[in-house]
Amino acid sequence: MSRQGSAREYAFWAESPGGETLERYRTLVNTVDDGIYQVDAEGHFVAVNDVICEMTGYDRAGLLGESASLLLDSQDIERIEREIHGRLTADREPTERFECTARTATGGTFACEIRLSLLFDGDSFTGTVGVVRDITDRKRTERRLRNREAQLERERNLTDRILETSPVGIMVLDGNGEVTRVNDRGRHLLDIDDIGEFSPSERTAYTEDGRRLSEDEHPPIETVRTGEAISDRVLRVERQEGDQRWLSVSTSPLLTDEGRVDRVVATGEDVTDLKERERRLERRTDELATELSEIYGRITDGFLALDEEWEFTYVNERAAEILGLDENELLGTNIWETFSEKQGTEFEERRWRTVRSS
CATH class of the missing domain: 3.30.450.20 (PAS domain)
Incomplete structure (x- = not known):
C-alpha cells in the first residue's frame, strides 16, 4: 500500500x-x-x-x-x-x-x-x-460567465427565429466576402444548395435597364469592398433552374473599431410580382395610347385637349395647322398664355360659362 x-x-x-x-x-x-x-x-x-x-x-x-x-x-x-x-x-x-x-x-x-x-x-x-x-471569486466569475453564455444562447436562438421567419432573404458575409449564413428565404430566392460553395456573384444579375453586373458590382460584394451601404437596388437575377426573379437588394456593413469591414448583412425582397404588374400597366398604357392616337388620327377636324390647368395635353395635326403652330410647341403650355389676345373676348366668356355649368 x-x-x-x-x-x-x-x-x-x-x-x-x-x-x-x-x-x-x-x-x-x-x-x-x-x-x-x-x-x-x-x-x-x-x-x-x-x-x-x-x-x-x-x-x-x-x-x-x-x-x-x-x-x-x-x-x-x-x-x-x-x-x-x-x-x-x-x-x-x-x-x-x-x-x-x-x-x-x-x-x-x-x-x-x-x-x-x-x-x-x-x-x-x-x-x-x-x-x-x-474560490468565491472564481465561482462568482464562473456564474457570471454561465449567465452571460445563457444570455448569448437566448439571443442566438432569438436571432435564429427572426432569420428563419423573416419574409425577406437574409445573407451574412464575412470581411473576405465569404458567405457565412443564409436564411431559408434567401436560399429559396437564390436557389442555393450549399452556402459553403456559394458566392453572390455566381448568380447572373442585371440592372433595371438590362445591364449585366460585373462580379464586383453584386451588392454584397460591393459593400465588402467599399464599406458603403446599399439601399433598395432592384435587380433581375437568373436562378439555377432557369427562371428569373426581381429582387430589391439592400446591404449594411458591420465595421470593426478600426473601420474595417467585419461583416456585411444583405437582404433581398422578392418584387417579381410588382415588376410584372408594372410591365402589364406599361403595356396597357402603351396600348391605350396607340388606340387613342389611332382614334385621334381618324378625326379630320382640328382637335385638341386641355387639362384642369388649361394646358394642352393633345393637339392633332389639323388643329396645329389651324392655329399656325407646331403641335410640340403647344403641348404643356397654357392656352391663355399662348393666346393672350383671346382674353376678354367672346371665346373667354364661353370658357367661363362652360366651367360654371360643369
Missing part, C-alpha cells in the same frame, strides 16, 4: 526537538495564501494555519479538537470520507480536489476547494492533511 505521508512529517505544530526548523516550517505554513489543516483519523482538527482562521472567523483554539463538521455540511463530510475509504482500500482513483461550501463563525458561507493527502504512522492511518483555497 502506498503511503502518502507520515504523521511525524505532517503534524506541523507538534513538539519537536528541532526548534529552529519547526519555527521556519511554521512561518512557511502561515505565510502561504491557502489554508492548511490537519485532522486526525476521527476527523478532528489537529492543526490549522492562520489562513484557515482568517477564512472561517474562528481562532485556532476554537478549531483545534473540533470536528470538521463544524465547518462543512454532512454531504461534504460524507464525500471526503468516501474518498478516504477508497484510497485506503485502493479500489478507486483518487479525486484530485473537492469543491465544498464552508461555514464561518458568523454564520456566513464561502466556496472552497480542498486537496487532501492521507497520513500514516507505519501502516496505521492517522488522519489527513489538506490545502484549502477560497
Whole structure:
C-alpha cells in the first residue's frame, strides 16, 4: 500500500526537538495564501494555519479538537470520507480536489476547494492533511460567465427565429466576402444548395435597364469592398433552374473599431410580382395610347385637349395647322398664355360659362 505521508512529517505544530526548523516550517505554513489543516483519523482538527482562521472567523483554539463538521455540511463530510475509504482500500482513483461550501463563525458561507493527502504512522492511518483555497471569486466569475453564455444562447436562438421567419432573404458575409449564413428565404430566392460553395456573384444579375453586373458590382460584394451601404437596388437575377426573379437588394456593413469591414448583412425582397404588374400597366398604357392616337388620327377636324390647368395635353395635326403652330410647341403650355389676345373676348366668356355649368 502506498503511503502518502507520515504523521511525524505532517503534524506541523507538534513538539519537536528541532526548534529552529519547526519555527521556519511554521512561518512557511502561515505565510502561504491557502489554508492548511490537519485532522486526525476521527476527523478532528489537529492543526490549522492562520489562513484557515482568517477564512472561517474562528481562532485556532476554537478549531483545534473540533470536528470538521463544524465547518462543512454532512454531504461534504460524507464525500471526503468516501474518498478516504477508497484510497485506503485502493479500489478507486483518487479525486484530485473537492469543491465544498464552508461555514464561518458568523454564520456566513464561502466556496472552497480542498486537496487532501492521507497520513500514516507505519501502516496505521492517522488522519489527513489538506490545502484549502477560497474560490468565491472564481465561482462568482464562473456564474457570471454561465449567465452571460445563457444570455448569448437566448439571443442566438432569438436571432435564429427572426432569420428563419423573416419574409425577406437574409445573407451574412464575412470581411473576405465569404458567405457565412443564409436564411431559408434567401436560399429559396437564390436557389442555393450549399452556402459553403456559394458566392453572390455566381448568380447572373442585371440592372433595371438590362445591364449585366460585373462580379464586383453584386451588392454584397460591393459593400465588402467599399464599406458603403446599399439601399433598395432592384435587380433581375437568373436562378439555377432557369427562371428569373426581381429582387430589391439592400446591404449594411458591420465595421470593426478600426473601420474595417467585419461583416456585411444583405437582404433581398422578392418584387417579381410588382415588376410584372408594372410591365402589364406599361403595356396597357402603351396600348391605350396607340388606340387613342389611332382614334385621334381618324378625326379630320382640328382637335385638341386641355387639362384642369388649361394646358394642352393633345393637339392633332389639323388643329396645329389651324392655329399656325407646331403641335410640340403647344403641348404643356397654357392656352391663355399662348393666346393672350383671346382674353376678354367672346371665346373667354364661353370658357367661363362652360366651367360654371360643369
